[in-house]
Amino acid sequence: MPSALTSVPADPPQASAACHRHSRALAPGALDFTASGHLYATHGIHAFAARLPPPLARWAVDSFTDPGDYVLDVMCGSGTTLVEGLLAGRHVWGVDIDPLARLIAVTKATPLPAEQVMSLADQVEARLAQAGVDDSWRPKLPRLEYWFRPEVCADLARVKTVIADVTPAGSALRNLAWTVFSSLIVARTSVANARDLVHSRHHYRAWPKDPDVPGRFVRQLRRAAGMMSDLADRIPADRTVTVRMAGSDARALTIPDGAVDLTFFSPPYVSALDYPRAHMFAVAWLADVLGVDVDQYRLHARDYIGTDRAALALATATQPLPPDTGWTGVDEVVQRLAQAPAKAWTVHRYFRDMATVLAECGRVTRPGGHVVIVVCPSNIRRVRVDTHEVFAELAPLVSGGCLEIEDTYSRTIHDHRRVMPYLERAFGERMRTEYVVVARRTAAGVVQPAS
Numbered sequence: 254m255p256s257a258l259t260s261v262p263a264d265p266p267q268a269s270a271a272c273h274r275h276s277r278a279l280a281p282g283a284l285d286f287t288a289s290g291h292l293y294a295t296h297g298i299h300a301f302a303a304r305l306p307p308p309l310a311r312w313a314v315d316s317f318t319d320p321g322d323y324v325l326d327v328m329c330g331s332g333t334t335l336v337e338g339l340l341a342g343r344h345v346w347g348v349d350i351d352p353l354a355r356l357i358a359v360t361k362a363t364p365l366p367a368e369q370v371m372s373l374a375d376q377v378e379a380r381l382a383q384a385g386v387d388d389s390w391r392p393k394l395p396r397l398e399y400w401f402r403p404e405v406c407a408d409l410a411r412v413k414t415v416i417a418d419v420t421p422a423g424s425a426l427r428n429l430a431w432t433v434f435s436s437l438i439v440a441r442t443s444v445a446n447a448r449d450l451v452h453s454r455h456h457y458r459a460w461p462k463d464p465d466v467p468g469r470f471v472r473q474l475r476r477a478a479g480m481m482s483d484l485a486d487r488i489p490a491d492r493t494v495t496v497r498m499a500g501s502d503a504r505a506l507t508i509p510d511g512a513v514d515l516t517f518f519s520p521p522y523v524s525a526l527d528y529p530r531a532h533m534f535a536v537a538w539l540a541d542v543l544g545v546d547v548d549q550y551r552l553h554a555r556d557y558i559g560t561d562r563a564a565l566a567l568a569t570a571t572q573p574l575p576p577d578t579g580w581t582g583v584d585e586v587v588q589r590l591a592q593a594p595a596k597a598w599t600v601h602r603y604f605r606d607m608a609t610v611l612a613e614c615g616r617v618t619r620p621g622g623h624v625v626i627v628v629c630p631s632n633i634r635r636v637r638v639d640t641h642e643v644f645a646e647l648a649p650l651v652s653g654g655c656l657e658i659e660d661t662y663s664r665t666i667h668d669h670r671r672v673m674p675y676l677e678r679a680f681g682e683r684m685r686t687e688y689v690v691v692a693r694r695t696a697a698g699v700v701q702p703a704s
């Protein structure tokens with residue numbers, strides 16, 4: 254029998270102060286995971302760009318926590334860390350700025366009985382076969398008719414109507430249905446007239462025939478039933494675990510000091526992949542579910558860490574380039590980008606945001622716990638940004654000395670795992686090494702917000 258999934262207490266218990274003695278000696282290539290075999294449990298419910306390899310999250314959970322500990326991912330994306338923490342018998346909390354990501358993450362980390370999901374699929378299939386299901390709802394999406402065939406719009410509207418009719422409001426089952434609904438749109442073979450809608454560089458591709466939205470939806474629900482069964486079977490049977498979405502902004506965590514044993518996350522690159530652009534169509538169709546319309550979502554995208562939207566918002570005639578931060582690694586990169594002011598401001602803003610995130614991570618992690626960051630360097634206008642080295646510089650500074658760099662590991666990202674084109678002549682050499690920066694939360698000092 255799988256372990257129970259319970260709601261977290263309103264006032265979470267202080268994380269254990271027990272000293273973890275984990276062996277972290279790594280053989281060369283130990284973190285260079287293959288691209289296959291990672292769609293176990295619920296990892297395959299919804300496509301997601303730049304998804305963290307599940308074995309990497311599991312390595313961090315196993316290396317730096319014990320069963321029953323609390324694991325926090327402050328940029329949880331589609332919930333990979335949450336799933337892996339559950340499978341390891343840890344309590345897991347997630348934070349993400351993107352509303353669609355939060356829906357996917359909590360869905361993936363919430364076990365449901367497979368028979369309940371199969372019953373839902375049967376109900377939906379029967380209802381969709383009936384005449385008279387309301388198909389009138391349409392999203393307020395610019396050029397809707399360009400991106401979605403008329404029959405696809407009608408079918409998506411019918412599926413929305415049926416989901417609302419046959420699932421309890423606010424239930425995990427309804428969350429699963431909306432996640433599967435989104436997975437029809439954000440996909441390499443999206444039901445939209447778009448190719449590779451998982452990533453922000455999608456292109457128009459007209460469907461030559463009706464892609465059969467109802468049939469796809471029912472088939473995906475039945476696949477999800479199997480995934481939920483696999484998830485439940487893998488959760489340790491001898492302990493109770495909790496899952497919680499604990500906020501929406503890593504820069505302002507609503508989590509008590511010292512509440513977690515491990516904070517583990519993979520931040521976006523500076524000048525990051527544009528998740529709002531990739532998710533726009535699904536968010537439009539789920540505007541009433543997510544509580545945000547397309548215009549609001551676009552404005553919200555300016556607040557994402559790593560975005561280059563509104564890069565020059567702080568520039569003035571007297572301050573065309575960002576001021577010095579006093580952080581050597583950041584200021585050196587900004588100066589090298591002086592001929593590209595928008596990029597200079599993007600880098601400046603990214604590291605100021607990440608300094609705040611690092612300070613928050615130090616605050617919520619207990620003394621003796623760890624903050625582990627997975628990050629890849631970047632090239633911006635052929636200027637190399639060694640992000641891992643900057644983070645290693647910033648962590649002790651912005652945490653008042655509470656975060657002490659303990660280790661940095663490297664792992665190879667093989668070109669055959671890449672899914673997006675890259676022009677080395679224009680952007681510089683493609684980065685093929687990713688770094689895992691391990692910081693330990695010491696007992697010294699009091700973490701203050703980054704300036």
